[in-house]
Amino acid sequence: MLTFGDRIVAVDARGYLLDPADWDRTLAEAMAAADGIRLEAAHWQVLDLLRDYHGEHGQAPAMRLLVREVARVLGSERADSRALYRLFPQGPAKQAARYAGLPRPTSCI
Template sequence: MAIEVNGKTIETTENGYLVDYNDWNEDVAKLIAEQEGIELTEQHWDVIHYLRDEHINNGGNEPNERTILKAMAKKWGTKPTSKDMYQLFPLMPSKQGRKIAGLSQSTRKGGY
């Protein structure tokens, strides 16, 4: 499978995850989010950039829901709940967020 962004064809897996995270940019994220039925807000971008940073700069780390909540609490200065995160990413923040962030499909099992 593939998606077309700004005249460039980008390879994806059968589940819609990018084959190469280096093909990602914000326009790619916007298209994937649109396909997922999500309109990106500043909070979405915070999670997306956090997931990319963890994966790229921390040995392929795949933060779970609790870790994402803690990181966003520090970033936002509030205490978001799981419900808040699922309002941003209804199909699971750690998985749907990774997809929009252009990362590979999670190999983690379970939620928390």
């Protein structure tokens, strides 16, 4: 369980939501703030992309697929793993999926 403001949400041992219905933008901002990150427009573009991808495919993409999806959806100039690491320094696929309220990508260590 994690407490964010006046909310208590169930998470697994790695901090991923157990109930995706608990997710909202305020929770994502609180999760990021706990990691010392302020979510900006560039973060939200990736988070929205992840949520859309998950809605279509039923899973969160691992890093290589995330980079390809960023290129496809947001443009090749944004599809740089270093840029994604600047946004999500604990690992773009894992950390962004956690903030997006999605399960941990299966192929991420």
